[in-house]
Amino acid sequence: MDPExxxxxxLLMIGESNVGKSSILLRFTEDEFYENMQSTVGMDYKTxxxxxxxxxxxxxxxxxxxxxxxxxxxxSYYRDGQGAILVYDVTDRNTFIKLExxxxxxxxxxxxxxxxxxxxxxxIDLPNREVSIEEALTFARRHQTLYxxxxxxxxxxxxCCFEELVQxxxxxxxxxxxxxxxxxxxxxxxxxxxxxxxxxxxxTDDYEPQDPTSSCYCNLL
Numbered sequence: 001m002d003p004e005x006x007x008x009x010x011l012l013m014i015g016e017s018n019v020g021k022s023s024i025l026l027r028f029t030e031d032e033f034y035e036n037m038q039s040t041v042g043m044d045y046k047t048x049x050x051x052x053x054x055x056x057x058x059x060x061x062x063x064x065x066x067x068x069x070x071x072x073x074x075x076s077y078y079r080d081g082q083g084a085i086l087v088y089d090v091t092d093r094n095t096f097i098k099l100e101x102x103x104x105x106x107x108x109x110x111x112x113x114x115x116x117x118x119x120x121x122x123x124i125d126l127p128n129r130e131v132s133i134e135e136a137l138t139f140a141r142r143h144q145t146l147y148x149x150x151x152x153x154x155x156x157x158x159x160c161c162f163e164e165l166v167q168x169x170x171x172x173x174x175x176x177x178x179x180x181x182x183x184x185x186x187x188x189x190x191x192x193x194x195x196x197x198x199x200x201x202x203x204t205d206d207y208e209p210q211d212p213t214s215s216c217y218c219n220l221l
Contacts, residue, residue: 005049007176008058009169010080011162014102015087016095020122023152024087025063028162033153050166057166078109082175083116083165090121090149093130096139103143114175116168118146120161125151 013021022044026032029046044063049056062077084106088095099119106117119140121131133149140147146164150157169175 004056005058006055007170008060009082009166009176011059011061011083011085011165012078012081012106013061013063013085013087014106016089016098016102019087019089019092019095020152021085021087022063024085024120024122024150024158024161025061027152027155027158029061031155033155035153050163052163052167052170055170057170059162059166075109078106079111081106081110081115082112083118083169084110085118085120085161085165086145087120087122088131089123090129090131090136091123091126096121096131096136099139112175114172116146116165116172116175117143118148118161118165119143120157121147121149123151123153124149124156125153 013025015021023033025044025046029048046061046063047058048061049058051057062081064077086099086102086106088099090096103117106115119136121133121136136149137147146168148157148161148164150161152158
């Protein structure tokens with residue numbers, strides 16, 4: 001018998017082209033990696049169930065194209081997003097600089113002001129790093145986001161990235177527990193089920209901003 005699903009969360013993956021968004025998603029959902037993965041055209045969409053602290057959560061993950069020509073397709077997909085993963089390539093400083101633009105776009109089009117954000121420095125398996133951990137952490141603290149580094153190729157940090165993000169969403173009052181189901185396959189719908197009182201959930205008013213130096217990040221190092 002399938003476990004009862006506490007809720008369904010809409011997650012967004014955003015960032016420049018070729019930073020590894022699709023590779024991270026494929027590694028997380030299917031545990032696969034391809035060296036020469038093609039860039040996403042428009043949007044991609046995958047689902048996966050995970051269980052944290054005894055609660056099963058279904059994730060509806062939208063992978064957005066980073067190319068400028070697809071930017072007009074993006075705004076409606078930000079709507080009702082509960083978590084956002086902003087990915088850059090640690091060996092390409094320009095992709096890190098562009099995170100400012102992606103954050104501005106996210107803040108403009110997402111209608112949930114308390115959406116949980118995580119910055120992910122990907123491709124740590126590669127040499128010639130151009131963005132230091134210290135610089136990335138400073139950025140994360142300034143924007144009050146979570147931070148983690150990952151490698152889709154080696155699977156370092158990938159699972160932890162999604163688990164940490166989901167835990168923070170569940171701990172955020174009003175972000176998911178009162179949202180009505182609107183269907184997973186509509187761009188603006190996240191489809192959560194209304195439910196409360198499950199064991200282990202802390203849905204209180206004293207929630208603090210995301211800690212960039214989370215245990216997930218520290219364990220990765």
